[in-house]
Amino acid sequence: MKFFADTADTADIKELAETGLLDGVTTNPSLIAKSGRDFMEVTKEICGLTEGPVSAEVVALDHETMMKEAEVLRKIADNVCIKVPLTIDGLKTCKALTSDGTMVNVTLCFSANQALLAAKAGATFVSPFIGRHDDNGFDGMELIRDIRLIYDNYMFETEILAASVRHATHVLESARIGADVATMPPKVIKALANHVLTDKGIEGFMADWAKTGQSILK
Ligand code: G3P
Secondary structure, eight states, rough: OEEEOOOOOOOHHHHHHHOOOOOEEEEEEHHHHHHHHHHHHHHHHHHHHOSSSSEEEOOSSSHHHHHHHHHHHHOTTTEEEEESSSHHHHHHHHHHHHHHTTTEEEEEEEEEEHHHHHHHTSSSSEEEEEEHHTTSSSSSSHHHHHHHHHHHTTTTTEEEESSSSHHHHHHHHHHHTTTTTEOOOHHHHHTOOOOHHHHHHHHHHHHHHHTTTOSSSS
């Protein structure tokens, strides 16, 4: 399973990239606004921090303008992945861009039928939003399960990018189902390493080691 950081905070991305555990980055207009930075400038910087895909989202709602925006965005770096909304215009843009070899992430997916359309449009990634699905009384994991089933039925190559991931259980369940990627806030990626018994074990080992009076480094 690939891990993408869902953020435009370059300090967090740099820290995660240094662990070797980061496979890419996703951004959206809200995350760019939160960063307080210039969209083009921060996206370029992020593209230099990871070799993996960096999703940069168009903000136009019509196909023609989406194509113009994508043209600007894809010049930023070779690892830019154009993010388009799951609308008819977004799907049309996805088809045109992927036919030309550009990576596309179709975002704001809330149903398996929408995901089916994204795959038919040749999307590189489809982003079903688990947390927001849960927030609205639906079962986000059921959505991931349905998409996995449908994509496997027809051997679609579109990768399922589990998005709006809020906690470790979302990651675990997505991995069990076989989502290809999970994009999550840096704090969720780091939290995956936490376990109370790991902490307790370290504490015990450190206490016993101190009793030996030894050191590994001379
Ligand atoms: O990847 C999509 C993500 O940014 C949305 O997450 O937590 O705002 O629903 P959230």
